Amino acid sequence: MIKQLHVISGLGTGGSEMALYRLLSSGLGHRDQVYVVSLLDAGSIGPLITGLGIHVVPLNIGSIFRLPLAILQLLQVLRSFRPDLIQGWMYHGNLIASLAAALAPGAPALVFNIRQCLYDIKAEKSTTRYVIRCNRWLSSRVGVVVYNSTLARQQHEAFGFSCTHGEVIPNGFDVAVFRPNTVRRRLARAGLDAATDELVIGHVGRLHPIKGHASFLRAAVSVLEQRQDVRFALLGRDVFPDHPLLEGIIPRGLMRYFVFLGERLDVGDWMQGMDIFCQSSQAEAFPNVLGEAMASGLPCVATAVGDAPSIVGETGILVPPQDPRALARGLLTMLDKSSSDRLALGRAARARVARCFSLSNAVARYRDLYTRLVR
Structure with a gap:
């Protein structure tokens, strides 16, 4: 040994x-x-x-x-x-x-x-x-x-x-830990106060300019201009709407569509309540949360930074970094897919993680x- x-x-x-x-x-x-x-x-x-x-x-x-x-x-x-x-x-x-x-x-x-x-x-x-x-x-x-x-x-x-x-x-990634679970999904969605017909878009990461929180929130606001059956869940240290880096991005009238959970160790449980995962980083090497979301069976919209393109493959949507409009278009494209198509992408993403990572x-x-x- x-x-x-x-x-x-x-x-x-x-x-x-x-x-x-x-x-x-x-x-x-x-x-x-x-x-x-x-x-x-x-x-x-x-x-x-x-x-x-x-x-x-x-x-x-x-x-x-x-x-x-x-x-x-x-x-x-x-x-x-x-x-x-x-x-x-x-x-x-x-x-x-x-x-x-x-x-x-x-x-x-x-x-x-x-x-x-x-x-x-x-x-x-x-x-x-x-x-x-x-x-x-x-x-x-x-x-x-x-x-x-x-x-x-x-x-x-x-x-x-x-x-x-x-x-x-x-x-x-341990696909036995990060995996779809109906019981945990029900509990997570209750914690997010998400209605049955609402689609939850998740984002995970500590607050740092490199993680692209401002781009994500601007993209989210753009998405809400076109559809209101969406809820955004953000997890991460110091990620709150009144932080100086994020203050003023979300109009008061749209604040009800956002849930800020702060720093959590049970990220995998909260991912169960999501329908789409978004990674908005300006720079990465190998984003852990992307692999965790894919293992959890989530279709992903991610910025094409680091090894994200080779991680996601054909199972999600890739967009340029630091471009809120492109990110919004990617999210809307994923939202416009049928439920069965999103589930199929999620299954493919999980299979890719099990096979390669x-x-x-x-x-x-x-x-x-x-x-x-x-x-």
């Missing part, structure tokens, strides 16, 4: 954090042989990982002044656990994983994990730009740089990341990678 140390930027609710939890909960490593180090606190995902019997060590690096104590804490973990392999997650996690590999006894294997595309480094914060450049310099010194999308690998290697150490392992396949690929590197 390979002793794994995972170093992740944080454990708040997010796609990368949930990806790590799902891999661990699906048997990536034995609970006594895995440690997870969070550069921040335990967040909302930390308790879930702890519930698996896996050690979670929050370093609580809230400022540069905390760094010396955090390194001492990391050293204690390395000396007591003596990992065979150290897996970084995201840019900051990769950087500290490199430090851990240098400090650890026994020369453990080192793996980076890149979870986003790199459309334009100028769009990143100055400190993040520095960390990305450090990742670039270190990329030739690691065993493998794992990317969760083909486009992410292409963009990072074009930026100067090692071309000989890259490998793509797409996100995986299963969680069991992702776990097997990580296991094979770790075994290869440690040997």
